Amino acid sequence: MASRLCLFGLLMLSISLVLASDQSPLQDFCVADTKGQVSLNGFTCKDPKLVEANDFFFSGLHLAGNTSNAVGSRVTPVTVTQLPGLNTLGISIVRIDYAPWGINPPHTHPRATEILTVIDGSLEVGFVTSNPENRLITKVLQKGDVFVFPVGLIHFQRNGGYGNTVAIAALSSQNPGVITIANALFGSKPDIAGDILVKAFQLDKNVVTYLQSKF
Numbered sequence: 609m610a611s612r613l614c615l616f617g618l619l620m621l622s623i624s625l626v627l628a629s630d631q632s633p634l635q636d637f638c639v640a641d642t643k644g645q646v647s648l649n650g651f652t653c654k655d656p657k658l659v660e661a662n663d664f665f666f667s668g669l670h671l672a673g674n675t676s677n678a679v680g681s682r683v684t685p686v687t688v689t690q691l692p693g694l695n696t697l698g699i700s701i702v703r704i705d706y707a708p709w710g711i712n713p714p715h716t717h718p719r720a721t722e723i724l725t726v727i728d729g730s731l732e733v734g735f736v737t738s739n740p741e742n743r744l745i746t747k748v749l750q751k752g753d754v755f756v757f758p759v760g761l762i763h764f765q766r767n768g769g770y771g772n773t774v775a776i777a778a779l780s781s782q783n784p785g786v787i788t789i790a791n792a793l794f795g796s797k798p799d800i801a802g803d804i805l806v807k808a809f810q811l812d813k814n815v816v817t818y819l820q821s822k823f
């Protein structure tokens with residue numbers, strides 16, 4: 609009985625490991641052939657003989673992103689799209705710039721855990737646990753502090769300082785994906801029916817119409 613339980617535990621562990629992040633590579637590398645004709649999970653591999661150092665290279669994270677927008681922040685991504693050598697490796701990185709009081713609005717990465725470190729300035733961060741608790745876990749970070757956002761959970765950041773803030777975040781997927789909550793719900797194309805959003809958010813119809821016009 610104990611060994612059967614143990615076997616079951618191992619099985620569940622291996623299943624959760626498989627589901628927890630991108631698949632493990634089966635070769636040294638598989639540089640994305642972004643023009644590949646075969647449709648699969650990720651990209652097909654460029655001929656290894658044609659691979660060069662630049663396939664594993666990206667330059668530009670020393671540059672500040674443009675934060676002149678409604679939320680006052682900018683994410684500069686380095687995922688498989690910008691760095692084809694990331695294909696099959698289950699990892700990526702971003703730079704995030706925040707103007708004073710700028711926010712990175714509530715969003716989720718369907719395929720990645722995110723570990724963020726503040727390079728300059730200060731940052732209020734938070735995430736919300738799943739139902740039914742929906743507990744808010746939040747903290748103020750200073751330069752050099754590190755915080756992790758568990759995979760799939762809704763999270764956000766706000767520059768609470770008086771100067772600019774810069775953060776670098778690594779994510780456990782070559783293609784983490786981003787779902788910005790407000791944009792997905794009030795800015796979908798075509799619109800989600802207004803009466804669905806009225807009931808879901810317990811809002812007046814005019815407020816829903818207004819929000820749909822904003823996003």
Ligand SMILES: *[C@@H]1O[C@H](CO)[C@@H](O)[C@H](O)[C@H]1NC(C)=O
Pocket residue numbers: 674675676677
């Ligand atoms: C930043 O973005 C704003 C709004 O799109 C634009 O007007 C401005 O020229 C940009 N600044 C730079 C330095 O690119």
